[in-house]
Amino acid sequence: MIKTENVVKRFGGLTAVDGVSLEIAKGSITGLVGPNGAGKTTFFNLIAGRFPPTSGKIFLDGEDVTGLTAHDLFSKGLLRTFQIAHEFTHLTVRENLMMVPPDQAGETLWNAWFRPGLVKQQEEEIRAKADEVIAFLNLGRVAEELAGNLSGGQKKLVELGRTMMVDAKVVLLDEVGAGVNRSLLREIGDAILRLNQERGYTFCMIEHDMDFIARLCDPIIVMAEGKFLASGTADQIMADDAVIEAYLGAGRDREAERAAHAAREEAGA
Amino acid sequence: MPDFVDILNALALMSNFVFVPALSYGAQLALGALGITLVFGILRFANFAHGDQMAFGTMVVVLVTFWLQAMGVSIDPVPTAFLALPIGIAVAILMSLGIDRTVYRFYRKRRVAPVIYVVASVGVMYLLNGLTRFVIGPDDQRFADGARFLINAREFKEMTGLAEGITIKVSQGLTVLISIIVVIALFWFLQKTRMGKAMRAYSDNEDLALLSGINPEKVVAVTWIIAATLATIAGTMYGLDKSFKPFTYFQLILPMFAAAIVGGIGQPVGAIVGGFIVAFSEVMLTYAYKKVALYLTHGGWEPEGLLQILSTEYKFAISFLILVVVLLVRPTGIFRGKVIT
Numbered sequence: 001m002i003k004t005e006n007v008v009k010r011f012g013g014l015t016a017v018d019g020v021s022l023e024i025a026k027g028s029i030t031g032l033v034g035p036n037g038a039g040k041t042t043f044f045n046l047i048a049g050r051f052p053p054t055s056g057k058i059f060l061d062g063e064d065v066t067g068l069t070a071h072d073l074f075s076k077g078l079l080r081t082f083q084i085a086h087e088f089t090h091l092t093v094r095e096n097l098m099m100v101p102p103d104q105a106g107e108t109l110w111n112a113w114f115r116p117g118l119v120k121q122q123e124e125e126i127r128a129k130a131d132e133v134i135a136f137l138n139l140g141r142v143a144e145e146l147a148g149n150l151s152g153g154q155k156k157l158v159e160l161g162r163t164m165m166v167d168a169k170v171v172l173l174d175e176v177g178a179g180v181n182r183s184l185l186r187e188i189g190d191a192i193l194r195l196n197q198e199r200g201y202t203f204c205m206i207e208h209d210m211d212f213i214a215r216l217c218d219p220i221i222v223m224a225e226g227k228f229l230a231s232g233t234a235d236q237i238m239a240d241d242a243v244i245e246a247y248l249g250a251g252r253d254r255e256a257e258r259a260a261h262a263a264r265e266e267a268g269a
Numbered sequence: 270m271p272d273f274v275d276i277l278n279a280l281a282l283m284s285n286f287v288f289v290p291a292l293s294y295g296a297q298l299a300l301g302a303l304g305i306t307l308v309f310g311i312l313r314f315a316n317f318a319h320g321d322q323m324a325f326g327t328m329v330v331v332l333v334t335f336w337l338q339a340m341g342v343s344i345d346p347v348p349t350a351f352l353a354l355p356i357g358i359a360v361a362i363l364m365s366l367g368i369d370r371t372v373y374r375f376y377r378k379r380r381v382a383p384v385i386y387v388v389a390s391v392g393v394m395y396l397l398n399g400l401t402r403f404v405i406g407p408d409d410q411r412f413a414d415g416a417r418f419l420i421n422a423r424e425f426k427e428m429t430g431l432a433e434g435i436t437i438k439v440s441q442g443l444t445v446l447i448s449i450i451v452v453i454a455l456f457w458f459l460q461k462t463r464m465g466k467a468m469r470a471y472s473d474n475e476d477l478a479l480l481s482g483i484n485p486e487k488v489v490a491v492t493w494i495i496a497a498t499l500a501t502i503a504g505t506m507y508g509l510d511k512s513f514k515p516f517t518y519f520q521l522i523l524p525m526f527a528a529a530i531v532g533g534i535g536q537p538v539g540a541i542v543g544g545f546i547v548a549f550s551e552v553m554l555t556y557a558y559k560k561v562a563l564y565l566t567h568g569g570w571e572p573e574g575l576l577q578i579l580s581t582e583y584k585f586a587i588s589f590l591i592l593v594v595v596l597l598v599r600p601t602g603i604f605r606g607k608v609i610t
Binding site: 069071075080082088091099100101102104105106119162166 | 477483484487494
């Protein structure tokens with residue numbers, strides 16, 4: 001579904017993503033893990049068209065989409081959520097959802113003023129769809145609430161709901177579980193599984209919660225220091241030496257540094 | 270002690286020289302500030318070319334008005350300029366969209382910092398400024414015709430028997446009326462229509478808007494269309510009220526920015542409130558209250574001075590002062606601006 005070839009992204013002197021080639025299979029729920037600073041979010045932003053890669057190529061469904069903008073990719077069926085939930089704070093939950101479908105008649109000034117019938121009819125259809133999504137995600141109680149007033153977890157649900165307003169091919173979830181309580185997280189997990197099985201969505205998710213990811217994802221891809229490290233099932237990953245090294249290595253360095261610092265302090269005293 | 274008639278005379282005097290002019294000037298500033306605020310809310314930069322976009326649109330209206338007058342076309346008692354207004358708006362819109370296409374879109378593609386847009390808009394300002402003067406010249410142009418007054422001072426005096434008259438010019442009445450209609454239409458558009466909501470959404474969270482079916486280029490185009498329309502209407506009203514002079518319109522950028530910032534930049538309601546605050550401050554602080562004082566003291570106390578707080582040459586300083594005070598005391602403005610709500 002998504003394929004990257006030797007994708008590199010540099011910010012000034014920092015190489016955030018360093019030659020990643022990997023593939024996200026159609027119909028899969030692929031997990032993307034790695035220690036902090038591994039370049040996961042940058043990699044997501046590259047796929048989602050937030051910014052173009054410094055070099056390398058990105059394919060969506062076999063088509064070269066390198067350098068396309070987020071908006072272009074959205075119209076090709078690639079959607080994403082954000083690590084910190086994004087919402088239109090001054091619109092209601094329902095309006096947030098209704099904002100998603102493209103090319104609505106009410107978008108042109110002419111139709112808005114002079115063809116209210118057409119606009120209204122289309123809006124009814126989109127409203128019906130939004131209500132379906134609201135029911136699916138159990139958001140009925142807050143449908144008329146301004147999205148800015150929701151809790152963090154509910155905002156995550158709204159973001160997920162956005163992806164259901166159009167026929168998404170791929171959905172990128174950036175830490176959908178961050179700041180969400182356990183029971184809501186289970187609900188989100190259920191929704192993801194249902195969307196995957198019933199509607200055939202392909203998911204790719206960045207996640208730190210290993211239980212959550214082990215439950216949903218196969219395969220899991222591990223990144224470290226901007227590079228692809230390993231991929232496989234949860235069990236395979238957790239048994240992989242390189243992965244353990246990557247997660248614990250950083251910790252080990254810090255310990256060594258602390259020891260050295262202590263030694264210097266002692267020498268100073 | 271002043272008697273009742275004295276108080277009425279003082280009120281008439283104040284109405285004539287303060288309330289009526291400030292009301293129509295405020296409405297003109299409000300329409301201008303609305304354009305600035307919308308451009309800021311959507312494109313995220315302070316558009317310094319707004320005053321000259323206003324001048325350009327108004328220039329077209331003036332030229333078409335002259336042509337219509339020469340052809341003998343008239344819609345008396347309404348000023349001929351109203352017939353020319355749609356053409357002026359259309360040309361101003363085309364100009365705005367053309368500038369966006371050639372200048373701002375280039376920077377939008379590169380996602381440059383806001384300050385670069387601002388500097389680019391200063392360039393556009395000089396360009397339009399030069400173009401306007403090149404076409405119509407730097408001089409004063411008077412293009413008002415039709416009936417001059419809704420209420421004229423003499424009739425008012427005869428009707429009420431007061432010593433002081435109230436004059437309401439047709440242009441002033443129309444300014445207020447048209448502003449009300451335009452503002453209602455704009456708010457309905459922003460609150461109720463898909464495009465209006467899309468604009469508010471885009472202003473609220475651009476990243477997310479790009480991941481919705483919101484076409485960013487369309488949002489930007491509609492923003493320019495609205496800004497150019499409002500600017501041309503405001504400019505035409507101002508010109509009918511006073512006169513058209515390119516340099517005056519260039520100077521109007523200051524009170525318009527002050528209005529947008531006082532109200533909270535990015536907030537349409539703020540722009541309107543701000544427009545009236547700036548207009549009333551300007552007029553009230555530069556008005557000579559000597560005669561009012563005379564009435565209120567029943568002629569018993571004649572001040573030596575004019576009782577004018579600031580001379581009219583300083584009226585732009587008032588905008589500056591308001592700007593500085595707001596930025597120090599409440600930088601977000603009255604309505605906590607930044608996004609269009």
